[in-house]
Amino acid sequence: MSKSSVIGFPRIGSLRELKHWTEDYFAGKLSLTQLHKNAAGLREQHWLWQKQKDIDFIPSNDFSFYDGVLDTACFLNLIPREYQDLGLHDTDTYFAMARGYQGEKGDVKALAMRKWFNTNYHYIVPVFDDDTEVRLNTDGPFSYYREAMKLGIKTKPVLLGPFTLLKLADYRGVKKAEDFAGPLISAYREVFSKFHSLGAEWLQMDEPILVTDLTQEEIGLFKDLYTGLLTGKEDLKVLLQTYFGDVRDVYREIMKLGFDGIGLDFLEGKKNLQLLEENGFPKNTLLFAGVVNGKNIWRNNYEKTRKMINQFTAKITEENIVINTSCSLLHVPYSLENEDNMDQKYKNHFAFAREKLQELGDLKELLDDQDEEKNEKYLQQIALRKTKEDDVNPGIQKRIKALSEKDFKRCPDFEEREKLQKAKLKLPVLPATTIGSFPQTAEVKAWRAKLKKKELAPAQYEENIKKKIAQCIAQQEEIGLDVLVHGEFERNDMVEYFGENLEGFLFTQKAWVQSYGTRCVKPPIIWTDIERKNPITLKYSTYAQSLTAKPVKGMLTGPVTILNWSFPREDISDKETAFQIALAIRDEVLDLEAHGIRVIQIDEAALKEKLPIRRADWHTEYLDWAISAFRLVHSSVRPETQIHTHMCYSEFGQMIKDIEAMDADVISFEASRSNLAIVNSLVEAGFQTEVGPGVYDIHSPRVPSKEEILKALKGMLGKIEQAKLWVNPDCGLKTRGETETIASLKNVVQAVLEIREEIKARQD
Known part of the structure; x- marks a missing residue:
């Protein structure tokens, strides 16, 4: 059977x-x-x-309060000293590693966060220090197994395997992955023994890193780990998942x-x-x-x-x-x-x-x-x-077929556009801005809910949103930001909002999917060909611009991110879907420009998510059309219109040149949570596009000090030309509270002003 x-x-x-x-x-x-x-x-x-559904191999230890990789790190005592020194309860230490901590016991940043392979899920990056003592530190996996046994359910416990753990980790000393292989073998052997004594029949070892490109040295490490583990597994059955x-590199092994x-x-x-x-x-x-x-x-x-x-x-x-x-x-x-x-x-x-x-x-x-x-x-x-039903929209099919090479190339070249934009915008050195969204308060969410239930008239909802936008513009001017945003208060989600305003999408009520920690998204479903019938962002963007002389960014989500953060069709290629979305967003870009919006940000936060696991497939299967889709969106704007994009929580080091080929004028990256690693990659690649590496982590509730931001900026200025450096947080601010957001942005601007004074003094 x-x-x-x-x-x-x-x-x-x-x-x-x-x-x-x-x-x-x-x-x-x-x-x-x-x-x-x-x-x-x-x-x-x-x-x-x-x-009830007669599943034969039911997993346990697939549960997590925040992230399964973080669970594994705490289980094996991979807890850096700065978190141990806080003296918190184990659970609070765990959350401090995920979110950072700022309070009476100290002030520490969160561990780095990255995308989980080619998905929209984010994992917390484990850390090995030279003095890390690998040992079993919690009872989690065993307690979950016992819980299920009390229900009469014999589960298949799940653990992140040692090879993937070592490959995903950061190393802060001289020791490297192979130096921790022996201690990990000993710890996992103890895990095997304990599960065997509890009566477990199967243990699932997750090793997704085996589907990536591996060197012979890495394959050797994998073999050494499991040769050491499998010799002592007793009667426990081990599933390599x-x-x-x-697994083309290691199938035979x-x-x-x-x-x-x-x-x-x-x-x-x-x-x-x-x-x-x-x-x-x-x-x-x-x-x-x-x-x-x-x-x-x-x-x-x-x-x-x-x-x-x-x-x-x-x-x-x-x-x-x-x-x-x-x-x-x-x-x-x-x-x-x-x-x-x-x-x-x-x-x-x-x-x-x-x-x-x-x-x-x-x-x-x-x-x-x-x-x-x-x-x-x-x-x-x-x-x-x-x-x-028939999925084809003849009008969209005609537009796709009519595309030619000129639709994917913006003129003139970047260097000439950069000069024209600096003359037009007249921004100070180190222009300060944000990524887009401002805190989505309970009040704003309540308006949206009442609108859906028809308890709030559309006209009153619009008036409420405009008042919130006016407050947001005034706040930014008071703080001293140079390029402003309207706050995106009308948007439930950066992808769902656009999907709701395009033909071809279906929407769910409660189909939530975890993105990281307590952050959940509700991806739309692409059902048919996609088309823009009416302007989407024009009303609120132009209203915000009417309130200030400073430039206000038109905020759009890019075609690749809309595709990657939706559930796509399976009957046509992702490339075709991306081009359909690109044409829709292109229409929006041109409308914004025609109505006086001088800076337009087209976010591609999810660019890396569908990047093939194997590097040999990057261009042929994905990057060639993904970058073309982005270029299709902005290729027809005037040279003076400044195009921004934003990317976050992925390792971009190996694809910097591909990102530059998107031909945006300014690109902002997540940087602070990865200790500004992206800056070195930009320098090594000779990156010429203007750039805004994030100066503080918005996924943590802690407020960065002015001194912390100064240190980050001075580190950047040692490697990036001041004429090309923008200053911004890591990502949008919608998940943060209003008080911490204002305090953080004030510190950002104070740091920028101090550096500008230093630059002026040197010039004088």
Whole structure:
């Protein structure tokens, strides 16, 4: 009989309960005891759902209050000294590492945060210092296993594997990854022993780093780690789980190491099937076949999946095949059951996390069925895929076909535009600005909710938003910023807002997905061809500009980010969808320019998210069209119009030249949380575009001092020409409080003014 498995389940709660409980704890409204009690109830609910759907391999330790990588770091005592010295409770030390801490016990920044491979999820970067003592420090994974056992559910505990941990970490001393291999082997051996004594049958070791480009030295480290681990695993069965790509560099090595189960992604892992067919698969080893998409929400194509499984069975007996998700279901919403307002004709085509549990069951049944042509669910699913309405918009198709080379090139070249823009804008040296959004207060959110419920008239809502914009402009002028923003108070989300104002998108009520910590997003669904019918941002942008003589940025989300932060279609290429969105945003850009907006920011925060895992595929499969889509948006503006873009929380060092090829006039980056590492990359690449590396971390509630910002700016000025340097926070300010935001921005401006005085004194 066939079996099924889930790599991981969403943890935020069906209605974002975990987010609200955690934020209440931060605000002192919920006790630590109650927070943990509530979380235990959530875990119980998740396990019972999976048991009800007859999942054979149910994960535990896939839960996290903030981030699973951070959990692993704390579990293994990778807690830097500055956080230990705060003397906080273990849970508060954990949150200080994630969010920073500023209070009576000290002032420390948060650890760096980066994108989790090619997703919109962010992980906290673990740190190894030379004096780091690797040892088991918490009971988390074991306690979760015991919780499930009390419910009569024997779970498959999940751990981030040592190889991925070492590869993702930062090292602050002279020691490197290989220096910590021995201590990690000892710690993980202890984990194996403890789980064995608790009665665990399987342990899942997540090693997604195996799908990346690896050197022979790195492969050697991987082999050493698992040779050391697997020799002492006793009767515990170990599953090596990979996802997000294929294991072409290490397939043969993996097969020889003696794992009891091997998890491969057959959706994004484009070479995994070929590797299996050409090299075979070990006998008496279970293949955990990732065939149910953990990253998109369209129903599984049972016919296509059945054909793929038939190819496995040429090398593996069916009883050794486990139907698995392609990755954790963390990246999709909880359940369609919450979508009361969505027409059933749309819902029929989607599967969120709970529905994917049903798909796993259907595929198990299908695998056991000798005659799929008589399987009712199989036949219904094939019929369903033929019912989707026509997706083609002839007008958009015509515009796409009419594009030519000139539509992707802006004239004149950057150097000439830079001179014209400096003459036109007359900005001071080190112009100070923000990335875009200002705090979304409870009052603003209440207006939006009342508007949706028709409890607030559109005219009154617009008047309220304009008052808020006027306050925001006045605040920025008082603070002393040079290029202002309107605050984006009318926007629920930087992607959802644009989707709501474009043809071709569907929207959910409660389909939340975790982005990082307590931050959740509600990605729109791309259903048909995309078109802009009316201006989107023009009304509020021009109103804001009418209130000040200083330039106000027109704030737009770029086509690649809108695509990457939506659930895309599967019937056309991402390139075609990106070009459709680009044409829509291009129309908006030209409208803003025509109405006097002199600075336009087109955010591409998610540029790196669909970047292929393998560097050899970067240009052919993604960057060539992604950069072209951005250039299509702004290629027709006048030379004097200054185009900005913004990117955050990814490692951009290897693609700096590709970013410069986007041909923006100013690019702002997240920088402070990664210790300004991007600055060195810019210098090494000879970056010529004007640039604004973030001077403080907006994902932390702490207020940076003027001295801290001065230090950051002086470090930048040692490497970047002052004529090319902008000053701004890391990212938008919507998640921050008003008081801390104003205090932080005042310190930014005070630091800028002090440096300007120093520059003036040197010139005199």
